[in-house]
Amino acid sequence: QKEVEQNSGPLSVPEGAIASLNCTYSDRGSQSFFWYRQYSGKSPELIMFIYSNGDKEDGRFTAQLNKASQYVSLLIRDSQPSDSATYLCAVQSGGSYIPTFGRGTSLIVHP
Amino acid sequence: GAGVSQSPSNKVTEKGKDVELRCDPISGHTALYWYRQSLGQGLEFLIYFQGNSAPDKSGLPSDRFSAERTGGSVSTLTIQRTQQEDSAVYLCASRRDRNTEAFFGQGTRLTVV
Numbered sequence: 124q125k126e127v128e129q130n131s132g133p134l135s136v137p138e139g140a141i142a143s144l145n146c147t148y149s150d151r152g153s154q155s156f157f158w159y160r161q162y163s164g165k166s167p168e169l170i171m172f173i174y175s176n177g178d179k180e181d182g183r184f185t186a187q188l189n190k191a192s193q194y195v196s197l198l199i200r201d202s203q204p205s206d207s208a209t210y211l212c213a214v215q216s217g218g219s220y221i222p223t224f225g226r227g228t229s230l231i232v233h234p
Numbered sequence: 235g236a237g238v239s240q241s242p243s244n245k246v247t248e249k250g251k252d253v254e255l256r257c258d259p260i261s262g263h264t265a266l267y268w269y270r271q272s273l274g275q276g277l278e279f280l281i282y283f284q285g286n287s288a289p290d291k292s293g294l295p296s297d298r299f300s301a302e303r304t305g306g307s308v309s310t311l312t313i314q315r316t317q318q319e320d321s322a323v324y325l326c327a328s329r330r331d332r333n334t335e336a337f338f339g340q341g342t343r344l345t346v347v
Contacts, residue, residue, distance in 0.1 A: 226276035
């Protein structure tokens with residue numbers, strides 16, 4: 124059973140701070156990692172994907188992947204109230220073409 | 235199309251009735267997925283289509299659920315003899331190919347009363 128674990132939160136950070144969202148996964152053969160943002164009542168929208176160990180930056184977002192420790196994280200710099208949402212981590216194994224999603228972490232950015 | 239389109243956006247049905255949910259993927263996307271999301275829960279995989287290959291049905295919760303994809307494009311998810319526990323948001327996603335990022339439709343909110 125391939126598992127993707129996320130702390131459900133809520134994670135509360137002040138506006139302007141760095142929000143750090145973490146995700147661990149059980150399958151060592153995982154090769155593709157995705158972060159989605161889901162606003163209440165809306166469908167998930169892709170923020171970033173990462174395939175290689177290390178950091179990948181896109182604007183205020185940085186994805187960090189550590190395959191040896193089996194975790195992937197998302198950092199949001201200069202957090203804004205509009206970043207308040209649930210963040211879903213999705214992991215796909217090398218031998219599978221089906222992304223497995225975690226339950227998501229609720230982020231609240233307060234002014 | 236510009237994005238993944240799902241219809242209807244909302245569906246209320248009586249217990250025991252059959253429902254059909256439609257997904258129109260992004261043009262040219264060969265991979266199509268159905269997930270469902272119950273209130274406060276994560277995304278539960280249902281079924282995966284890749285090109286003309288046989289679908290991966292491993293996530294379908296019971297034989298009341300079925301799906302087809304015609305001509306490698308539009309997909310229909312059918313739920314027969316609906317039960318109250320089928321109430322959820324049904325999300326469709328498509329990808330250009332099996333290793334790229336997936337894009338979701340706006341979902342169909344199904345309520346079984």
